[in-house]
Amino acid sequence: MGAQAEAGTPDGPGAKRYVRPYGDTTGDGMAQLSFTLPVPHGPRADGAAQQLANKMGMDPAMVVHSHPIGADFTFFVVYGSVSHLVDLDTVRVVEREFPLLTPSEVNADVKKLLRRKLVVVGACIGTDAHTVGIDAILNIKGFAGEKGLEYYRELRVVNLGAQVSVPELVRQARADKADAVLISQVVTQRDAHILNTQEMSAAFREAMGDRRPLLIAGGPRFDPLMAGELGVDRVFSRGTTPGEVASYLVHAVRTKRGATV
Structure with missing residues (x-):
């Protein structure tokens, strides 16, 4: 999923400080998440994955893919909406301070x-x-x-x-x-x-x-x-x-x- 400023573009003139994920429409908060649980593949595993996604702030959450990994583990892809905003002013990264040379x-x-x-x-x-x-x-x-x-x-x-x-x-x-x-x-x-x-x-x-x-x-x-x-x-x-x-x-x-x- 991408992320877009609430108004303007993140790096352009008039850019806003806060951004949220988007999937289908700007600002809808849709995000995709993948993880593995130590639960055998089946309806109970899907329910556990959905509950976990809900507790992580994804609501509604849909299990769009689940696949067994051996007998006792299941891999999931979950898609849903989050309400969180990202404050670009608090993002900490290491910027490259030197030129790339040939x-x-x-x-x-x-x-x-x-x-x-x-x-x-x-x-x-x-x-x-x-x-x-x-x-x-x-x-x-x-x-x-x-x-x-x-x-x-x-x-x-x-x-x-x-x-x-x-x-x-x-x-x-x-x-x-x-x-x-x-x-x-x-x-x-x-x-x-x-x-x-x-x-x-x-x-x-x-x-x-x-x-x-x-x-x-x-x-x-x-x-x-x-x-x-x-x-x-x-x-x-x-x-x-x-x-x-x-x-x-x-x-x-x-x-x-x-x-x-």
Whole structure:
């Protein structure tokens, strides 16, 4: 479902502060919600899903799709109206504060700033074995039509792969004199992604202090607003491309060195 301002357009002249979802007509509050309940598929499960949607403020709520997931679980799609408004003035996000650069621009800036290659060490830490995300950023094949960081002439990339322990990551980063460390976390059970990242950032601070490399965390369940909580310099979430990471590295190195273009 989309969202539209009560009057005007959200970003245009005369835009209103509040918006609500819409489905069939502007301002009708219609929204679509999906979830799974640990209930066998059937009328009782549909009733439970509808009750849950009602308690979440969706009224009326219609179960438009339900499907069994094994013997004891059911997946639902519920459609209905909500009365809540979104206050755009209270929305907190991390805005990109740096320009997106082309690979040639990244190479030129790194050469000018460092007069050597910028060293990037990447890994999936802890028990996380999902390397799709870190490989999409680091490997030359890249992601979303963009080449990965291995493609950049002035970057030296060390991809440690999956299930790398924090002590091993710190040792490797020190051995390679890393300028930046990128870690990817996909597994989120019991907040493993948060705990692993906090352990990693604490280990680098203990081992290297102010001389630590840039610490960057990425994964689909991370919120970019979590950087301070995690103890890292930047958090990238779903949809991040290699070019965005490369551009950030240039921005962060320039800022750290107090250099200007």
